[in-house]
Amino acid sequence: MIPVLFLSTVLIWGTTWLAIALQAGPVPVLVSVFYRFALAGILFLFILAVTGRLRLPKREHQVWLVAQALCLFSLNFICFYHAVHYIPSGLESLIFSLSTIFNALNARIFYGERISGKVILASLLGISGLVLLFGRDILDADASGTLTGVGLAMLGTLFFSLGNMVSRRNSREGISPVFANAWAMSYGAIVLMLLIILTGTPLIAPPDATYLGALLYLAAIGSIVGFSTYLILVARIGSARAAYATVLFPIIALGLSTVFEGYVWHWTGFVGLGLALLGNIVIFAPSRRPRRTAPIAKDAETVASS
Template sequence: MNTFLYFITVLIWGTTWLAIAFQVGETPVPVSVGWRFALASIALFAILAFQRKLVPLSKENHKMAALLALCLFSNNFLCFYAATHYFPSGLIAVVFSLAPILNALNLWWLEKRTPNRTFMQGAVMGFVGVVLMFASQFFSAAMDMNILLGLGISLVGTYFFSMGNLVSAKAQQKAMPLLPTTAWAMGYGALYLFAISLIMGHSLTFSTDTLYVSALVYLAIIGSVVGFNTYLALVGRIGAPKAAYCTVLFPLVALSLSTVFEGYEWTWTSLIGVVLVVSGNLRVFGLPEPIKRWYLARQ
């Protein structure tokens, strides 16, 4: 079951980065993200009601749902959507793949789990890999602060996601119901984003362009309802650090799509950068269990 959840999550989230790029433009970012999670929340509540699994939550549950909303269903995506203004979506997925390293840093900071030498080696490899992925922009004559701004925004979004991992793991350790908590968290995230939109003076209407609407539905139903719940189920089953293995493979899917649809151009430095990012994560955490079992089965 863990293997199935793992690869479904990789496939879904590896494709959502391109769909995010299709949403950026006419509709303000907070409005786009808000409608994504509003639709996702409504769909998930409807599924739970149909299955008669819509249970009431305790005050503690709602607090956890609110924290998840801030980390996983609002602020992180405000950053990711905004970053697509500065570089291809596949590069954002590369930055996002540093989530396992940020998870370990958070455990060091919050739970005093001191990282070992292996972790430090992997963290350095991952950081150098990200720098190499952006090397062509760094050394370009057209380089400006926008690239650094986009990179910084992506890192902030990834950190929010990492904190959400820890919140979800804590919630599931307390036997909180996964799907109802997620449905409320998405709803809270949507309300938070709509409030931000109104404060900024944005209308809550969104583009009716076919590509935009298709991306919105895909992100709300497949990317959010299915993708997040398979991922959070993995967090509950195998823990946040191991579940974050999924992010190691996201860039390979996302960059492949970015090459075809966004014209991302590969260079030797970007290729070496991807290898270092993936290798750095694997250095920290080792090979994922599904890949280990697949390899041993072939021996």
Template sequence: MSVSTSIDSGQEPALSATDYGLYGATVFAWGFSWIAMKGQVGIVAPEVSVFWRFVLAAAVMFGWSFFRRHNLRFGWRTHLRFAGLGALIFSTNFTFFYYGAQLLPSGLLAVVFSLTSVFNLFLAFALFRQKPSLATFAAGLIGFGGVALMFGPQIMGAEIDYQAALGLLLCTLGTISFCLGNMLSASTQKTGITVTPATTWGMFYGAVFLGIFATVRGNNFAVEWTFTYIGSLVYLAVVSSVIAFASYLSLLGRIGSARAGYATVIFPVIALAVSTVFEGYHWTGFAFAGLLLVLTGNVMMLKKR
């Protein structure tokens, strides 16, 4: 279906079983990525960790593309689109968040990134004149408000000093970069280019950009040879990058940026559940109220209108 057609008509079709499958894969893969990211932040420079993440992810994607016999030959104008995806989604976005993770609590990182659904609505309107329905807009705001309540204690406990303000700025810039990449991805899919080659080349260019950036900064490309670092690297590269992005970008082309972006409001719920098990997160009344708002917003966003 066409994103613009569904929005212009004011009607958004119900999700199919495939859409729900892609939605679930995205939410769960990214929901566990926050605990994995903690294993990456430390000794190794953030851009180097993200570089190796996408070197591995691109290698997997090229292997899969060759196995499935996807056409990977495109003209230079199309490669400019792929390079844009690499710059916006597969390098800049993550580098900002890895640096932000050094300055802010993980819960606050998830809250900032959950703004994706709201940013997607505004960017789709600003760039493509896609006017969201009132219900879709309200669902995004309700979902964000719910996540904010769930992480309220962490937000209130974060001392807004220079470092915290810088971390918030970095994560906001990372979210905006991701959202702009969403717009480019949706536009690219409309030209007839499928998700697999676009993701493959996007990850390749992202790794190239990060390699250049790390070299210019004089970084050492050595990694931390521990089970935690390597295990989190493999998870982030294969599950959170290859599987999650293939699912998310497919969803983006199928149901539009507004509803696809709402996955980024739901995955903090998964991240919080993981934190409860592995980090002893304490559930409060605010957390339960926030969860109720997130679920309410989810129903509003996904129901057939």
């Protein structure tokens, strides 16, 4: 089950970058993100209602669902959507892949988890691979806006990681990721609408069928399915290991860029792909257990005396 969840997350999030690119145009960022999570929240709550699982969250959980909404379904995407105006998408994906490190550090801070050498090695391999994969984009970045873009992408990644920590807390309190996502996406849409009103951002209607298709994909598949599979992974295998999906999905995005945008591969790209895949193998490799020599010796003595 876990490999299926992990693969689904990688494939879905790897394709959402192309869908986001298809939404670029006259619709403001705040409005695009609002459309995405308003539609996702409505669809999610409708699914729960049809299946008989819709219920109001308990009062003591409301603040945590709002926190999840702020970190995973509003503020982080505002940062990411704006950052792409200053830095190449490859560099933004590279920065987002640092969530493996953010998650390991935050899990240490909030949950007291030990940062294992395997997590560190896998993160270094994955990030090194992405540096090679997107090195040309980094070199081509606009120097005047790079600092702003990097700062926004880092801030978005921090929000994403903090959202992982909140999701873990909600799971420990018995709130399923599906139930939490449905309400958090709805709350995120409310937050985004308030920001649209406060900033006076114009509500521009979707301009064409391409935008609508991308919006439906991002809302239904990218948000409802993608975030559910990811947060179920967080609940089952921990935030540090689950976040390694964020290291691999840029590779899927790069493959789509090769087909649809004419991305040209170089030897550094192939080496980077190999390093990222190696990091994936490292983090999911089973840990070696110490040999139990004493019980074996005891059993041998028992057999000898019988």
